[in-house]
Amino acid sequence: MSQTEHDQSAYRREQERQHQERPAGAGSATVSLELLTLLAAGVADLALDQLRQTADRAQDALRRADLRELLTDGVVELRKRGELATRRAGMGNENYLETMARRAAEQTATAEGRPCA
Numbered sequence: 641m642s643q644t645e646h647d648q649s650a651y652r653r654e655q656e657r658q659h660q661e662r663p664a665g666a667g668s669a670t671v672s673l674e675l676l677t678l679l680a681a682g683v684a685d686l687a688l689d690q691l692r693q694t695a696d697r698a699q700d701a702l703r704r705a706d707l708r709e710l711l712t713d714g715v716v717e718l719r720k721r722g723e724l725a726t727r728r729a730g731m732g733n734e735n736y737l738e739t740m741a742r743r744a745a746e747q748t749a750t751a752e753g754r755p756c757a
Contacts, residue, residue: 704710727736 701707701710
């Protein structure tokens with residue numbers, strides 16, 4: 641018999657014993673309390689597991705040799721995302737399409753060798 645099977649059979653025996661010992665009126669309240677306790681323990685275990693995994697990932701990131709470049713790339717990416725978000729929300733100073741058209745005109749004028757006014 642494996643350890644898991646042994647644990648399951650021991651759990652079943654304990655459940656049967658508890659069921660036989662319960663008074664007739666206290667059954668549903670005890671089951672509800674037991675269920676809530678088990679659910680709370682399960683949620684706490686899941687949260688701690690996620691926290692442990694996040695801490696492990698953070699330690700791995702701090703051990704990287706290219707941490708400075710990684711942070712620089714992250715800052716650049718966040719800045720670009722911020723620019724796009726403000727444009728999308730209409731908070732930018734200029735219209736996005738007008739800005740892009742002006743840049744395209746400047747690039748075309750520069751490529752042709754004439755100054756752009």
